[in-house]
Amino acid sequence: MKNLTRRLPIVVAATLLLFSPFAQAVTDNFADIEAQVALQHDAGVQRLQEWIRLPSIAAEDLGFPEGPEHMVTLLQDVGFQHAVVVETDGKPGVFATLDAGAPRTLGVYFMYDVKQFDTTEWSSPPLEAALVEKEGLGMVIMGRGAVNQKGPEMAFLEAIRAIREAGRQLPVNLVLVAEGEEEIGSPHLGQIVNRPDVQAALAGTIGVIMPSASQGRDGIVTVSLGAKGVIEVQLTASGERWGRGPGKDVHSSLKAMIDSPSWHLIHALSTLVSADGNTITIDNYPQPLPVSEAERAMIAEAAKRKNEEQFKEALSTQRWIDDLAFEQALVRLVSQPTVNIEGLVGGYTGPGGKTVLPHKAQAKLDLRLVPDMTAKGALAALEAHLDKHGYGDIEVVMSGGYDPTSTPAEAELIQAQIAVLQAAEIDPIIWPRSAGSYPGYIFTGPPLLLASGHFGLGHGSGAHGPDEYFLIESYNPEVEGWDGAVMSYVQYFYELGKP
Amino acid sequence: MKNLTRRLPIVVAATLLLFSPFAQAVTDNFADIEAQVALQHDAGVQRLQEWIRLPSIAAEDLGFPEGPEHMVTLLQDVGFQHAVVVETDGKPGVFATLDAGAPRTLGVYFMYDVKQFDTTEWSSPPLEAALVEKEGLGMVIMGRGAVNQKGPEMAFLEAIRAIREAGRQLPVNLVLVAEGEEEIGSPHLGQIVNRPDVQAALAGTIGVIMPSASQGRDGIVTVSLGAKGVIEVQLTASGERWGRGPGKDVHSSLKAMIDSPSWHLIHALSTLVSADGNTITIDNYPQPLPVSEAERAMIAEAAKRKNEEQFKEALSTQRWIDDLAFEQALVRLVSQPTVNIEGLVGGYTGPGGKTVLPHKAQAKLDLRLVPDMTAKGALAALEAHLDKHGYGDIEVVMSGGYDPTSTPAEAELIQAQIAVLQAAEIDPIIWPRSAGSYPGYIFTGPPLLLASGHFGLGHGSGAHGPDEYFLIESYNPEVEGWDGAVMSYVQYFYELGKP
Numbered sequence: 001m002k003n004l005t006r007r008l009p010i011v012v013a014a015t016l017l018l019f020s021p022f023a024q025a026v027t028d029n030f031a032d033i034e035a036q037v038a039l040q041h042d043a044g045v046q047r048l049q050e051w052i053r054l055p056s057i058a059a060e061d062l063g064f065p066e067g068p069e070h071m072v073t074l075l076q077d078v079g080f081q082h083a084v085v086v087e088t089d090g091k092p093g094v095f096a097t098l099d100a101g102a103p104r105t106l107g108v109y110f111m112y113d114v115k116q117f118d119t120t121e122w123s124s125p126p127l128e129a130a131l132v133e134k135e136g137l138g139m140v141i142m143g144r145g146a147v148n149q150k151g152p153e154m155a156f157l158e159a160i161r162a163i164r165e166a167g168r169q170l171p172v173n174l175v176l177v178a179e180g181e182e183e184i185g186s187p188h189l190g191q192i193v194n195r196p197d198v199q200a201a202l203a204g205t206i207g208v209i210m211p212s213a214s215q216g217r218d219g220i221v222t223v224s225l226g227a228k229g230v231i232e233v234q235l236t237a238s239g240e241r242w243g244r245g246p247g248k249d250v251h252s253s254l255k256a257m258i259d260s261p262s263w264h265l266i267h268a269l270s271t272l273v274s275a276d277g278n279t280i281t282i283d284n285y286p287q288p289l290p291v292s293e294a295e296r297a298m299i300a301e302a303a304k305r306k307n308e309e310q311f312k313e314a315l316s317t318q319r320w321i322d323d324l325a326f327e328q329a330l331v332r333l334v335s336q337p338t339v340n341i342e343g344l345v346g347g348y349t350g351p352g353g354k355t356v357l358p359h360k361a362q363a364k365l366d367l368r369l370v371p372d373m374t375a376k377g378a379l380a381a382l383e384a385h386l387d388k389h390g391y392g393d394i395e396v397v398m399s400g401g402y403d404p405t406s407t408p409a410e411a412e413l414i415q416a417q418i419a420v421l422q423a424a425e426i427d428p429i430i431w432p433r434s435a436g437s438y439p440g441y442i443f444t445g446p447p448l449l450l451a452s453g454h455f456g457l458g459h460g461s462g463a464h465g466p467d468e469y470f471l472i473e474s475y476n477p478e479v480e481g482w483d484g485a486v487m488s489y490v491q492y493f494y495e496l497g498k499p
Numbered sequence: 500m501k502n503l504t505r506r507l508p509i510v511v512a513a514t515l516l517l518f519s520p521f522a523q524a525v526t527d528n529f530a531d532i533e534a535q536v537a538l539q540h541d542a543g544v545q546r547l548q549e550w551i552r553l554p555s556i557a558a559e560d561l562g563f564p565e566g567p568e569h570m571v572t573l574l575q576d577v578g579f580q581h582a583v584v585v586e587t588d589g590k591p592g593v594f595a596t597l598d599a600g601a602p603r604t605l606g607v608y609f610m611y612d613v614k615q616f617d618t619t620e621w622s623s624p625p626l627e628a629a630l631v632e633k634e635g636l637g638m639v640i641m642g643r644g645a646v647n648q649k650g651p652e653m654a655f656l657e658a659i660r661a662i663r664e665a666g667r668q669l670p671v672n673l674v675l676v677a678e679g680e681e682e683i684g685s686p687h688l689g690q691i692v693n694r695p696d697v698q699a700a701l702a703g704t705i706g707v708i709m710p711s712a713s714q715g716r717d718g719i720v721t722v723s724l725g726a727k728g729v730i731e732v733q734l735t736a737s738g739e740r741w742g743r744g745p746g747k748d749v750h751s752s753l754k755a756m757i758d759s760p761s762w763h764l765i766h767a768l769s770t771l772v773s774a775d776g777n778t779i780t781i782d783n784y785p786q787p788l789p790v791s792e793a794e795r796a797m798i799a800e801a802a803k804r805k806n807e808e809q810f811k812e813a814l815s816t817q818r819w820i821d822d823l824a825f826e827q828a829l830v831r832l833v834s835q836p837t838v839n840i841e842g843l844v845g846g847y848t849g850p851g852g853k854t855v856l857p858h859k860a861q862a863k864l865d866l867r868l869v870p871d872m873t874a875k876g877a878l879a880a881l882e883a884h885l886d887k888h889g890y891g892d893i894e895v896v897m898s899g900g901y902d903p904t905s906t907p908a909e910a911e912l913i914q915a916q917i918a919v920l921q922a923a924e925i926d927p928i929i930w931p932r933s934a935g936s937y938p939g940y941i942f943t944g945p946p947l948l949l950a951s952g953h954f955g956l957g958h959g960s961g962a963h964g965p966d967e968y969f970l971i972e973s974y975n976p977e978v979e980g981w982d983g984a985v986m987s988y989v990q991y992f993y994e995l996g997k998p
Binding site for chain 1: 558559614615683684727729731732733738742743744745746747748749750751752753754755756757758759761762763765766768769772774775776777814815816817818819820823828829831832833835836837838839840841842843844845846847848849850851852853854855856857858860863864865867898899933934935936962963964
C-alpha cells in the first residue's frame with residue numbers, strides 16, 4: 001500500500017468508470033485535484049499553523065471572540081456562502097452552509113476549541129505549531145489542537161478548496177455547525193443545533209460527519225459506530241456547606257477537635273467504586289446493555305489486528321484491569337461505564353508538606369456512559385447515592401456531558417467510508433463504540449435521528465496531553481500525510497455525492 | 500491591668516526589694532532599661548522588618564545561605580561572643596553563646612525559617628512587613644514570620660540589647676541554637692544539637708526556652724508544659740510503583756481497561772481513619788496515655804477562662820468533633836493523636852475538568868503524636884498497615900517530624916515564667932500540652948533531659964496562614980505591644996538570674 005495521493009486516484013477512477021453516470025466522472029482520475037492539493041500544500045499547512053496559534057480554551061476563557069470569528073473566516077474562505085457566529089449562554093458556536101447545487105447534503109460537526117496545556121511539559125511550544133521530525137513517523141506539526149481537531153478539520157477545508165480551485169463543483173452541499181466548548185463537555189451545543197434554522201438545515205442532510213485522523217501509527221483505520229457518553233463533575237466538600245470542619249484553612253493541630261472536609265470527601269469517594277477502583281458501587285446506578293454478538297465479533301476481529309504490546313507501550317501500561325486478556329480488556333473498553341478521577345485538589349499542593357487543616361477539598365470525576373444510560377440518569381443516581389450515604393452536603397457541579405451515541409453500520413455515512421477505504425485497499429477495523437466521547441447524541445438522538453460518525457485518513461496523537469501532533473510528511477507509505485488526508489475528504493465527498 | 504512597660508517595674512521592684520541580696524537589685528526598678536527599650540523602639544521594629552524581608556523557606560530552598568548568615572549577624576550584634584553557622588545534611592543551623600559572667604546559663608532555641616506563603620491571599624504583601632492598623636488591636640507588623648517566630652525572637656534580642664545599652668550585665672549567660680528547617684519538621688536539628696560542643700554547652704543550662712507571643716487577643720497568657728510530636732508524610736500512589744495503571748497521564752476513556760492509581764490512593768486513605776474521619780484505624784497504632792487527673796483539672800480550669808464563641812469564630816468553625824462540649828473538645832485537643840490531610844494533589848488541578856486518567860496521586864498528611872508515642876513508632880505502624888492492606892506499593896516519604904515533649908510544671912523554667920506573670924498581675928492558664936508541635940524532644944529527651952518551654956508577652960496570629968501579624972502598638976492595656984514584649988524578656992532574665 002502506498003500513500004493515498006500516489007495510489008488512490010487510479011483505484012477510485014476504476015470504481016467511477018464502472019458506476020458513475022456522469023460524463024465527467026468517467027474520465028475522472030482526480031489528477032487535477034491531486035495536482036491542486038500539491039500546489040496548495042504549503043499554504044494549507046500554514047493556515048493550520050496560524051489556526052493553532054490562536055487557541056480557544058473555554059475552561060480558561062481564552063481566545064474568545066477571536067476563535068469563532070476566525071472559524072467564520074476560514075469557512076467563508078473555502079466558499080461557505082453563509083457563515084455566522086451563533087451566540088449561546090456559554091461560548092459562541094458557528095453555523096454555516098455551502099450550497100453547491102448538488103442533490104445531496106452532508107452535515108459537518110466542527111469544534112474550534114482546544115484542550116488546556118502546560119507549556120513546561122512540551123518538547124516544542126504548544127502554540128508555536130512548529131514542523132518537527134518525529135522519529136520513524138516523519139515531519140509533524142506539533143501544537144495544541146494539531147490532531148484534536150484542527151489538523152483534520154483544516155484538511156477537510158483544504159479538500160473543499162482544492163475541488164474549487166481545480167475548477168469543479170463540490171459534489172455535495174454542506175451544513176456545518178461548530179462549537180467552542182467541546183473540551184468542557186459541550187454544555188451549550190443544544191443551543192446551537194436546536195435553533196430552528198440549524199435544525200431545518202441539518203434535517204435535510206444524510207448525516208453528520210466530524211473530520212478526524214483515523215489512522216494509527218501502523219496505518220490501520222478504525223471506523224467507530226458510536227461513542228460513549230460522559231458527564232464531568234466536580235465534587236467539593238467544604239466546611240461551609242457541611243456545617244462541620246473549618247470555614248477557612250486552620251492550623252492542622254486543630255484536627256484533634258475540628259472535623260476535616262478532606263476526610264469527608266475521601267470517605268464519600270470510597271463509596272463510589274469497589275476497593276480495586278473498577279466496579280461502580282453507586283446505588284441504583286444505570287446498568288449497561290449486554291454486549292451483543294455483533295459487537296463481540298467486531299471486537300474479536302479487532303483484537304487480532306491490534307498490536308497489544310504497542311498499545312501497552314503507548315499507554316505506559318503493563319497490565320489491563322483484572323489482568324484481562326487483550327480481547328476481554330477491549331470488550332470492557334467498549335461496553336463498560338466508568339467512574340474516573342481526573343484530578344484531586346485540596347489544601348496545600350506544593351512541594352513537601354504544610355501543616356494546615358484545609359476547609360475544602362475537591363475531586364474532579366468523569367463518568368463514561370454506554371447505551372442506554374443517560375447523562376441525566378447518571379447524575380441523578382450519583383447525587384441520590386451521596387445524599388443517602390450522608391454526603392448530601394458535598395457540592396456536585398456538572399461542568400459538561402451528554403448521552404452516548406450510536407449509528408448503525410448500515411448507514412450510508414458509514415458505508416461510504418468503508419467504500420472509500422476499501423477502494424484504497426485499506427481494510428478498516430469496524431469498532432462498536434469509541435471509549436472516548438463526542439456529542440453525536442445531538443444528531444443521532446431525537447428529533448434529528450441522523451447518522452453520525454468520524455472520517456479522515458492521516459495520523460496524529462497526544463490529544464489532551466503534551467506534544468500533540470498531526471502528521472504532515474509521512475515516512476511510512478501505510479500512513480497518510482497532509483496531502484493524503486486532504487485527498488481522503490475529496491474521495492469521501494465524491495463517494496457521498498454519488499446519486 | 501495596664502501595659503507592662505508602664506506597670507511591671509513597680510511590682511517587680513517591690514519583689515526585688517524584699518528578696519534580692521544584691522545591692523543593685525534593691526534599688527532596681529528597671530526604669531533605666533525601660534527607658535532604653537523606648538529609645539531603641541523604632542530601630543528594633545526596623546530590625547524586625549528587615550529580617551522579615553529576608554525569608555528562608557526550606558521547602559522552597561529560598562533564602563540560603565543568607566538566612567543563617569543574617570542570624571549570626573543579629574546575634575553578634577547584641578553581644579553573643581561566639582556565633583557560627585553549623586552545617587547539616589539539610590539547611591544550616593546556628594550555634595551561639597553569650598558569656599555574661601553570670602552564675603546561671605539559659606538555653607535558647609530559635610528558628611530562622613518561615614512557612615511558605617501565597618502572596619495573593621494577603622491584604623498586605625507578606626515580605627513588606629508593613630505597619631498596618633488592625634481594628635480593635637492596634638498597629639501590627641504584617642508579614643510572613645511576624646509571629647512565627649521572628650517577632651518574639653527579635654523582641655528577645657532587643658531585651659539583651661537594652662540591658663547592655665543601659666550599662667548593665669545580662670543576669671544570665673546564654674547558649675543558643677537556631678535551625679532553618681523548623682517548618683519542614685526539623686529533620687536535621689539533631690545534627691546541630693548533638694554536636695559535642697553544643698551538647699556540652701546545653702548540658703550546663705537550666706533548660707531551653709523559645710521566645711513566643713503567648714498572649715491571646717484578650718491578653719490571657721497560656722503556659723504550655725509540652726507539645727505534641729508530629730510526623731509529616733507524603734503518600735504517593737503511582738502506576739510506576741504499583742505495576743498497575745498507567746505510567747503517564749492517559750486519556751480518561753481508558754479507565755474502562757486500565758487501573759487508576761488515584762482510586763488506589765483513595766481506598767488506601769479510607770482505611771486510615773473511621774468514616775467520620777476522627778478515629779484512627781491504623782492497625783497496631785501506638786495508643787495515647789490516658790489523660791491524668793492533673794491534666795483534666797488544668798483543662799477544666801482553662802475551659803472556664805477561654806471564650807468558646809470567640810475561639811469558634813476565629814477558626815470559622817461551628818461545631819467541635821462529635822458535637823462535644825467545649826471542655827471535652829479541649830480534652831481531645833490536648834490528649835488525642837490525629838491523622839490529618841494537609842493536601843491532596845493528583846492529575847488535573849485547574850479550573851473545571853480535564854479528561855485524563857492520572858498516573859499519580861498524592862496525599863500530604865500530618866500525624867500528631869502524644870506521650871508515649873514516638874515518630875518512629877507511628878511511621879512504622881502506618882507503613883505496616885498499608886502493606887498489610889494491599890497498599891505496600893504506595894510510597895511513604897516522611898519529610899519531617901519528631902516525638903512529643905513534656906516538661907513538669909515544677910521545672911524552674913516554668914516556675915520563673917509564672918513568677919514573672921503573677922508579678923505582672925497576670926494569672927496564666929497552665930496548659931498540659933500544646934496541640935501544635937515543636938522539637939522540644941531534642942532537649943527534654945535523652946541525653947540532655949532538660950526542661951523546655953516557651954515564653955514571652957505580646958500577641959500575634961496568622962501563623963501558617965495569610966495576614967500573619969505581630970502586635971507593635973496595642974490599643975488594649977491587657978495586651979502587650981512591642982516594648983512590653985521586650986520588657987517581658989528583661990523580667991524573665993532577672994527572675995532566672997536570681998541566685
